[in-house]
Amino acid sequence: MKNQGPTRPLGRPPTIRDVAARAGVSPATVSNALSGLRGVTGDRRRAVLEAVEALGYKSNHMASSLRRGETRTVGIVVPDLGNEYFAGLVRQWEKIASTSGFEMLVVASGEDPATEARRIESLIARRIDGLLVVAAGDDFSANPAFPERLPPTVLVDRAFGHPDFDTVASNSLDAVYRGCRHLIEIGHREITLLIASMNHIHLRDRVEGYRRAMMEARLSARERIVFGGGTMEGCRSAIEQDLRRSDPPTAVFAASFYATLGAVKAINALELGFPRNVSLLGFEHSEWMTAVRPYISAVEQSVDDLARRSWDALRDRMAGNASEPKRILLDLQLVLRESTRPPGAASREAPVGREVSRKTRSDSGAKGHGKGRMPVAAR
Amino acid sequence: MKNQGPTRPLGRPPTIRDVAARAGVSPATVSNALSGLRGVTGDRRRAVLEAVEALGYKSNHMASSLRRGETRTVGIVVPDLGNEYFAGLVRQWEKIASTSGFEMLVVASGEDPATEARRIESLIARRIDGLLVVAAGDDFSANPAFPERLPPTVLVDRAFGHPDFDTVASNSLDAVYRGCRHLIEIGHREITLLIASMNHIHLRDRVEGYRRAMMEARLSARERIVFGGGTMEGCRSAIEQDLRRSDPPTAVFAASFYATLGAVKAINALELGFPRNVSLLGFEHSEWMTAVRPYISAVEQSVDDLARRSWDALRDRMAGNASEPKRILLDLQLVLRESTRPPGAASREAPVGREVSRKTRSDSGAKGHGKGRMPVAAR
DNA sequence: GTGAAAGCGCTAACAA
DNA sequence: TTGTTAGCGCTTTCAC
Numbered sequence: 001m002k003n004q005g006p007t008r009p010l011g012r013p014p015t016i017r018d019v020a021a022r023a024g025v026s027p028a029t030v031s032n033a034l035s036g037l038r039g040v041t042g043d044r045r046r047a048v049l050e051a052v053e054a055l056g057y058k059s060n061h062m063a064s065s066l067r068r069g070e071t072r073t074v075g076i077v078v079p080d081l082g083n084e085y086f087a088g089l090v091r092q093w094e095k096i097a098s099t100s101g102f103e104m105l106v107v108a109s110g111e112d113p114a115t116e117a118r119r120i121e122s123l124i125a126r127r128i129d130g131l132l133v134v135a136a137g138d139d140f141s142a143n144p145a146f147p148e149r150l151p152p153t154v155l156v157d158r159a160f161g162h163p164d165f166d167t168v169a170s171n172s173l174d175a176v177y178r179g180c181r182h183l184i185e186i187g188h189r190e191i192t193l194l195i196a197s198m199n200h201i202h203l204r205d206r207v208e209g210y211r212r213a214m215m216e217a218r219l220s221a222r223e224r225i226v227f228g229g230g231t232m233e234g235c236r237s238a239i240e241q242d243l244r245r246s247d248p249p250t251a252v253f254a255a256s257f258y259a260t261l262g263a264v265k266a267i268n269a270l271e272l273g274f275p276r277n278v279s280l281l282g283f284e285h286s287e288w289m290t291a292v293r294p295y296i297s298a299v300e301q302s303v304d305d306l307a308r309r310s311w312d313a314l315r316d317r318m319a320g321n322a323s324e325p326k327r328i329l330l331d332l333q334l335v336l337r338e339s340t341r342p343p344g345a346a347s348r349e350a351p352v353g354r355e356v357s358r359k360t361r362s363d364s365g366a367k368g369h370g371k372g373r374m375p376v377a378a379r
Numbered sequence: 380m381k382n383q384g385p386t387r388p389l390g391r392p393p394t395i396r397d398v399a400a401r402a403g404v405s406p407a408t409v410s411n412a413l414s415g416l417r418g419v420t421g422d423r424r425r426a427v428l429e430a431v432e433a434l435g436y437k438s439n440h441m442a443s444s445l446r447r448g449e450t451r452t453v454g455i456v457v458p459d460l461g462n463e464y465f466a467g468l469v470r471q472w473e474k475i476a477s478t479s480g481f482e483m484l485v486v487a488s489g490e491d492p493a494t495e496a497r498r499i500e501s502l503i504a505r506r507i508d509g510l511l512v513v514a515a516g517d518d519f520s521a522n523p524a525f526p527e528r529l530p531p532t533v534l535v536d537r538a539f540g541h542p543d544f545d546t547v548a549s550n551s552l553d554a555v556y557r558g559c560r561h562l563i564e565i566g567h568r569e570i571t572l573l574i575a576s577m578n579h580i581h582l583r584d585r586v587e588g589y590r591r592a593m594m595e596a597r598l599s600a601r602e603r604i605v606f607g608g609g610t611m612e613g614c615r616s617a618i619e620q621d622l623r624r625s626d627p628p629t630a631v632f633a634a635s636f637y638a639t640l641g642a643v644k645a646i647n648a649l650e651l652g653f654p655r656n657v658s659l660l661g662f663e664h665s666e667w668m669t670a671v672r673p674y675i676s677a678v679e680q681s682v683d684d685l686a687r688r689s690w691d692a693l694r695d696r697m698a699g700n701a702s703e704p705k706r707i708l709l710d711l712q713l714v715l716r717e718s719t720r721p722p723g724a725a726s727r728e729a730p731v732g733r734e735v736s737r738k739t740r741s742d743s744g745a746k747g748h749g750k751g752r753m754p755v756a757a758r
Numbered sequence: 759g760t761g762a763a764a765g766c767g768c769t770a771a772c773a774a
Numbered sequence: 775t776t777g778t779t780a781g782c783g784c785t786t787t788c789a790c
Contacts, residue, residue, distance in 0.1 A: 013528065015448055015767055026777045031769055041775065056527060061504040062445050063767035066782050071441065073484075073505075087466035094460055094487050103501060105452075106485050108473050125440040128454075148435060149392065232666060242580060265670035287611055288667035291644035394783055410785055420759065442783035445766050567764045 014055040022051040023168045034053065034059065039085070041075040074314065075123035076149075077116060077133040084286055085257055085303070086134060089156070093132060100315075102129075109136045111230065115281045117146045124151065130314045135159040138201045152317030156310045160201055166313045168306060168328035172202055175253060175299045176209030177331035179281050182334060184217045187342040188279065192249040193225040194239050206255045224249060228259055235262025236269075243270055243278065250343035251279040255281030259283065280339040294338035304316055305330050331359055385579050393434040401430040415439065428523060439492045444506070453693065454502035454530075455485040456495060464636055464682070468535070471686030473509060479694075481508075488515045491578065496525045503530065509693045511699065517580045531696035534555040534690045537581055545692045545709035547685060548740035551581060554678045554711035555588030555634060558660050562630045566721040567658065571603040571628040573638045585634045603628060606752055607638055614641025615648075622649055622657065629722035630658040638662065639677065659718040674695055675682040684709050 003345045008159040020027045025044055033048040040048065051057070064093040076093060076178075078086040090106060097104050105123055124129065124147055127253035131153040133140070138159045141150070152163050159168040172295065183191050193210045195203055207225060214223050226242050228235030235258050242249065243266060252267075254260040260282035267274045274280065275294050282298035289296035309328050335357050399406040404423055412419040419427065430436070444450040455472060455681040457465040469485060476483050482500055488495035495515045502510065503526055509630045511534040512519070517538045520529070532544050538547040555572075562570050572589045574582055586604060591604050605621050607614030621628065622645060631646075633639040639661030647685050653659065654673050661668065661677035668675035688707050 008557035016769095017767080027767090028769075028778080029776060031487040032776085035769085037769095038774045039775070046777085058500070058504055060445075060506065062441055062450065062506050062765050063782090065441075066441050066445055066766090066784090067770080069782070078752050080470065082463075082470035084461075084466070087463070087469075088461050090466075090485075091459065091487065091551055094485065096695070098486065098498065103484050103486070103505065105482050106469075106473065107477065108470065119477065121437070121475060126482065127439060127441050232670075261666055261670050264667075268670065268672045271672075286667070287640055287642075288671070289663070291611075291640050291647065292667070293647045293650075309762075396783080396786095406783090407761060407785075408759085411760085414785085416785095417759070423760085439783050442766090443785075445768090445782090446784045446786080448766070581760095 013060075014057045015060070016057070019048065019051045019057045020053055020054060023047040023160075044371050061166065068355050071127050071138050072101055073103050073105055073126070073128045074130045074132060075120065075126075075128040076104050077109055077123075077131065077135075079111045079134055079136055081106070081107050083109045083257075085284055085301075085357060088303040089307055092231050092304055094310060096307065096311045100311075102176065108295050112138050113137045113139075114145065116140075117143050120150070120152065124149075130154075130318045132156060132314055135162075137199075138162070140165075142333055152314060154314045154317065156306060158200060158202060160329070162325070164325060166310075166317065166326045166328070168310045168313060168330070169202065170301045170332050171329045172255075172299070172301075173205035173209040173212075175334065176253070177213045178205045178209075179334050180210050180213035180253055181216075182281065182336070183281060183340065184213060184219070186250040186256050186340070187344075189219060189222060190224070190247065190249040191219075191222075191251045191253060191257060192239070192242050193253050194226045194228055194235060194242075194263055195255040196230045196235070196259065205256075205318055206253075210253065210255075228262060230258065232258045232262045232265070235259045236265045237262075239263050239271065240266040243267065243272065249278065251281065251340070253281045255283050257282075257284040257286070260296065261288075264296070269291070275339045275341040279343070282339070285335075286368050290337070297337045297340040298335055300333045300335050302330065302333070392439075393436045395436070397434055398427065398430045398436045401434060402426040410421075411591075428734070449508050451480055451503070452482050452484055452507050453509045453511060454499065454505075454507040455483050456499060456510065456514075457485075458487055458488050458490045458513055458515055460485070460487045462636075464663055464680075467682040468513070468686055471683055472690060474653070475686065475690045479690075483695075490515050492516045492518075492522050493524065495519075496522050499529070500526050509533075511535060511689055511693055514541075516578075519544075533689050533693045533695060533696065535685060536593070537579060539703070539708070543704060545689075545696065545705045545707070547682045547689045547692060547705075547709070548581065549685065549711050551634075551678070551680075551706045551711065552584035552588040552591075555585045555632070558590075558678050558713050559589050559592035559632055560596075561715070562632065562658065562719065563592060563598065563645045566723075567630040568598060568601060568628065569628040570598075570601075570605070570630045570632060571605055571618070571621050572619075572632050572634060573605045573607055573614060573642055574634040575609045575614070575638065576606050577751065582634075589632065589634075599716055607641060609637065611637045611641045611644070613715045615644045616640045616641075618642050619645040619649065622646065622651065624636050628657065630660065630719070634662050634698045636661075636663040636665070639668075639675065639750060643675070653669070654718045654720040658720050658722070663716070664714075676716045676719040677714055679712045679714055681709065681712070 016027045016030050019030045029040055030048050032038040033045050043278045076090060080086055094104060107119040107129060109119060112171045113136045128151055130151050134156050140155060140159050140162060155162050155165045155167040157169050188258050195206055198204050226238050228238035239262060252263050254263040263280055272278050282296045285300045313326060387527045395409050408419055408423060409427050411417040411668040412424050429447060446703035459465055473483060478488045484507060488499040492515045507530055509530050512719060513535050514537045519538050519541060534541050534544045534546040537550050539546045574585055577583050593599050605617050631642050642659055651657050661675045664679045692705060
């Protein structure tokens with residue numbers, strides 16, 4: 001069907017040719033006038049703008065992308081979009097994207113590497129310019145079904161130190177080390193670490209942080225590590241068992257968000273005087289932690305920083321920077337609230353409503369895991 | 380630059396022409412073989428598949444979209460991606476999309492209609508096939524800067540009953556009515572409704588549900604409505620004031636998620652015996668509500684249903700269904716846990732750990748707001 | 759059943 | 775500065 005007339009049947013959006021026809025110029029001139037890449041002089045320019053306005057012309061981004069070979073779209077891959085932490089990341093990325101003229105195609109992997117590979121394949125078919133991913137596993141890209149060619153990609157929060165990609169994560173080894181040390185300093189000796197598993201670098205690092213602190217305090221013999229899996233319920237039942245032992249811990253360090261929630265649930269269900277009989281140090285921030293009593297002390301990650309730094313790294317890659325994979329490790333904060341107290345019934349009351357925040361720093365606690373070393377990481 | 384050779388410089392992804400050349404057929408045949416729309420016979424078919432495999436050919440979805448005039452992409456617009464409730468919706472939508480061969484372009488409006496309009500404009504430029512939006516205001520599309528032509532669009536959770544679009548939402552008028560009636564039935568007379576504002580239909584409906592229940596119990600004179608705005612902090616301080624009055628309420632009905640969180644925070648901060656001195660009925664579900672004591676009674680929306688029904692409505696529209704705008708109103712559940720008790724110190728203990736769930740139904744309580752009537756709605 | 763050719767809407771070369 | 779032309783990679787007539 002030919003469609004060259006100056007007027008266009010209603011219902012079909014106007015194209016650049018329609019604008020050109022109405023303004024009495026060539027399509028190229030319209031393109032140039034609108035993009036501003038090449039100057040178009042006064043009168044013509046005005047004519048173009050007028051035609052655009054009159055016709056309600058909107059450039060077809062897809063056609064433009066096809067021609068230019070770039071989409072100004074980034075792919076976002078996270079394990080679970082409902083998870084508060086990942087949702088926070090996505091929120092921040094969206095803010096940055098929207099102010100940078102990018103859109104985001106977002107998908108979830110469900111923590112499954114095969115699904116992850118399939119979803120990424122689908123994003124690649126759409127010719128995204130870049131990829132931001134919270135990987136389902138440390139061996140991201142090792143999957144046999146994995147796409148052979150990826151666009152510029154940054155791995156966030158997980159799989160820190162992957163040899164093929166820029167990775168940005170939080171220094172949770174150090175954070176756990178410092179959190180644990182704090183518990184020891186206020187007098188705890190029986191400290192249980194509650195963690196999902198040892199299946200990821202970032203989890204192993206947390207365990208390592210705990211071990212280091214215990215070892216330095218000559219408490220290695222009293223290490224108690226409880227694995228609860230990736231769900232809140234798993235963590236709850238696992239820690240409940242530990243709390244029911246004849247020699248229960250005086251403090252629980254919950255080393256993930258779900259571990260924190262599970263521990264709170266277990267402690268409440270057992271109606272343990274909390275924090276009187278058991279202290280709790282949690283992980284990550286959520287609004288309920290400062291709404292219910294006792295307010296939860298926790299190690300907090302800065303989602304904003306993570307989002308910002310990973311975006312910047314991706315922008316550099318998309319701009320063609322071809323340097324070695326970078327590793328960006330971010331500091332965490334240890335925020336002391338009400339759920340951590342010295343052990344024993346005679347607890348001196350701590351001030352309520354005042355938060356004590358300690359910045360954990362890579363160089364001030366556990367030694368030897370600055371930027372250049374591996375593996376050290378993340379959530 | 381000509382590029383007709385049978386081998387292709389590494390680094391540039393193979394095109395359909397490369398596959399055609401290698402298989403000794405035409406591009407059209409490759410297209411047909413892969414899409415399966417038109418039959419391609421045995422040998423050729425095998426040759427094509429072999430070439431695809433050998434070259435690692437992946438169809439360029441963008442080029443295909445441009446040609447076919449459809450993108451198999453839907454736009455998702457929510458006020459805030461970090462909000463648990465919206466994040467849950469997005470999560471569900473992503474699951475459905477991924478199993479339906481769609482991808483999602485997701486953006487946030489920040490509750491601002493102008494931003495919303497701009498972001499939608501940008502999605503339209505990318506030629507999305509459909510739009511799922513949790514609108515920033517009831518007058519969605521009334522904004523002067525609003526795109527004149529939208530793809531098939533479904534309004535979710537907000538702006539129920541909009542005349543121009545399919546809308547799907549939860550029947551929160553009825554839910555609040557029933558929740559309030561429950562509080563009255565167990566003996567409360569001083570019931571404060573804590574709500575963001577009256578600026579949206581769904582909020583006004585909640586107020587209406589409350590008023591109806593109070594009126595039917597001849598308690599209209601005791602109506603207490605506290606506005607806390609859209610933030611947790613606003614709700615906290617607003618309800619704190621109310622709780623500090625010389626005649627504090629015996630029950631608080633928090634009619635949104637942030638109101639619930641704010642109320643919990645206020646009650647805890649004031650160290651009111653809770654639920655002994657004041658009952659709390661909340662809104663929406665979040666995991667902490669069943670982790671901390673007392674477990675929070677709440678009106679819960681089924682995010683899954685909302686996602687599923689809205690997706691189905693959109694699918695119908697995208698398929699070309701041109702019927703009148705539909706209105707889909709979903710039932711909510713009233714889940715009774717520990718935070719709601721009869722007033723007065725002599726509280727009989729309710730069973731712990733057992734949830735009593737009541738399905739609220741449009742026809743079993745407040746009258747006259749079934750599907751056909753307006754305005755009745757939503758979150 | 760298969761191929762040649764046109765064209766989706768845009769922009770980059772090249773010419774004028 | 776501006777217009778003409780040639781595609782980006784794909785699918786779809788339309789002949790054969």
